[in-house]
Amino acid sequence: MKNETLFYYGLICLxxxxxxxxxxKINPNPILGISGWIKPxxxxxxxxIMAWTMGYYMQFLSNQNQVSIYNWSLIILLSTEIILxxxxxxxGKISHFNQExxxxxxxxxxxxxxxxxxMLHTAYIAILFFTQEKFAASxxxxxxxxxxxxxxxVFAFEGFAMGSLMKHTVGAEDGNAGLPIVNWNxxxxxxxxAHFFGMHALQLIPIASVLIAKNKRDVIIIALVYFAFVTFTLVQAFMAKPFIKL
Incomplete structure (x- = not known):
């Protein structure tokens, strides 16, 4: 990857x-029924994954000055969240929705x-991708x-829905039994x-497109199907239904 700054930052995060x-495993320090270290x-x-993905994509932008600014925006802002x-x-305290x-x-x-x-800065990077006329890529x-x-x-800002409720669970309080690792209720x-799948559209749509799309129409279909799927998971959640019921 040409973007060494985000490559090494991604390694640090890993x-x-x-x-x-x-x-x-050593010191579970449970929070809401699961080890507090699972969330970080x-x-x-x-x-x-975000750093490596954006680092790879932004090599195709001609305005590398803006790329350099975004590199440090990502590092400073996301590091702030991780550190907190x-x-x-x-x-042994919850980080999100904490009103204690x-x-x-x-x-x-x-x-x-x-x-x-x-995410506003990421939206600006998206604008650069739409306004640039030529790319050294397919x-x-x-x-x-x-x-x-x-x-x-779009689905990054779905986080505001959780913020308005001050929880991520619909139909109960946070802390019920969840799926392994992701801990979805x-x-x-x-x-x-929906927040997870929406955010990872950044990787999954380009991968699927490169593997199976033959033209831009195919890419649109892939993106629409994916958007419909993520929207379905959001509606399902607001109806208080679990993604997978075990």
């Missing part, structure tokens, strides 16, 4: 994620602000990146499902 996973593990791995999540995990005390409120508000700014790949960026940004609706 190592941090592995460290959190080890801590989940997931966010570290997700951030590593790790800090709360070490205290002034510290919890401040931490949650800071994370929400950092992620909002980051038309199918670039079009898939453009559409995946739109879906990713097995009995009630969980807004994290």
């Amino acid at each position: 190592v941090a994620g592995v460290f959190c996973l080890i801590l989940s 593990f997931k966010f570290c791995i997700s951030t590593a 999540i790790i800090f709360q995990a070490s205290r 005390d002034a510290t919890g409120v401040m931490i949650f508000s800071t994370m929400a602000l950092a992620v909002t700014i980051f 038309e199918i790949l670039i079009f898939a990146i453009q559409l995946s960026l739109i879906i990713t940004v 097995k009995s009630y609706g969980d807004l994290r499902v």
